[in-house]
Amino acid sequence: MPETPHGVRGRTVLVAGATSASGHAATGALIAAGATVIAAGRDEARLAPLGALGARTAALDLADAASVEAFAEQVDAEGVRLDGIVHLVGGWRGGGGLPGQTDADYRALEAGLTALRHVTRAxxxxxxxxxxxxxxxxxxxxxxxxxxxxxxxxxxxxxxxxWVRAMAQGFAKAAREAGEPLRAAAVVFRVRALAGLEDDLAARVVRLWDAAADEINDTVIPLGD
Known part of the structure; x- marks a missing residue:
């Protein structure tokens, strides 16, 4: 990918789970590269610094289907169309071996998958x-x-x-059926621990728009060691 990103300029990107450190980094990098960013998260107060960066903020529970659908309808009514989603909803819970894998921990972690499903479908x-x-x-x-x-x-x-790999196949299928070149790509960034790599992640997110869709669709991109 080119060192200097330009392809994201003028695009509208939703950063889901934007109040995390990685969300702040991605939002700032996308805005600096010329993108319009919608920063979404549950806590309006924590979204305020992202608004100060120039992002449009949206306070909602992305794991709630009705809230996501209402938000998507609102955005559509305004004539806004998304060109990207950066999904950063998640966290870590664990320990205790197999017996320590509680239902409460699983449900909390599952909210990230649920949010991904809701947002990408909407x-x-x-x-x-x-x-x-x-x-x-x-x-x-x-x-x-x-x-x-x-x-x-x-x-x-x-x-x-x-889910992301299924999206990648869906993008390819839609392009093939329309008789058009592939213009959309779904990718996975895989990391052992994200702490300290937020800026690297943000830069790589921005550069996704500088790569051809057929080169990166359905790929796993490692971060760190």
């Missing part, structure tokens, strides 16, 4: 119609090497990766 038509759509998630190396103490976490991340 904006699917926008993404397919976009001249340059990009969707990315942050997953974990635990998917390739799951440990007993992180089984809940690895299982949810594996499901998220599967």
């Amino acid at each position: 904006f699917w038509d926008d993404l397919v119609a976009s001249p340059a759509a990009r969707v990315s998630i942050v997953s974990s190396t635990a998917v390739a090497r799951p440990l007993a103490g992180g089984a809940n976490y690895a299982a949810v991340k594996a499901a998220e990766e599967t």
Whole structure:
């Protein structure tokens, strides 16, 4: 990918789970590169610094289907069309081996997958119609090497990766049926630990729009070591 990103300029990108450190980094990098950013999260107060960066903010529970649908309808009524989604909803819970993998921890982690499903389904038509759509998630190396103490976490991340791969196939199928070149791509960033790599992630997210869709669709991009 080119060192200096330009392809994202003029695109509208939703950063889901934007109040995290990685969300702040991605939002700032996208705005600096000329994108219009919608920063979404549950806490309006924590979204305020992102608004100060120049992002449009949206306070809603992305794991709630009705809230996401209402938000998508509002955006559509305004004539806004998405060109990308950066999905950063998630967290880590674990420990205690297999017996320690509680239902409460699993449900909390599952909210990330649920949010991914809701958001990508709600904006699917926008993404397919976009001249340059990009969707990315942050997953974990635990998917390739799951440990007993992180089984809940690895299982949810594996499901998220599967959803993204299904999106990639859907993008390819839509382009093929329309007799058009592939313009949309869904990718997975996989990392062992994200702390300290937020700026690297943000830069790589921006550069997704500088790569050809058929080169990066349905790929896993490692971060860190």
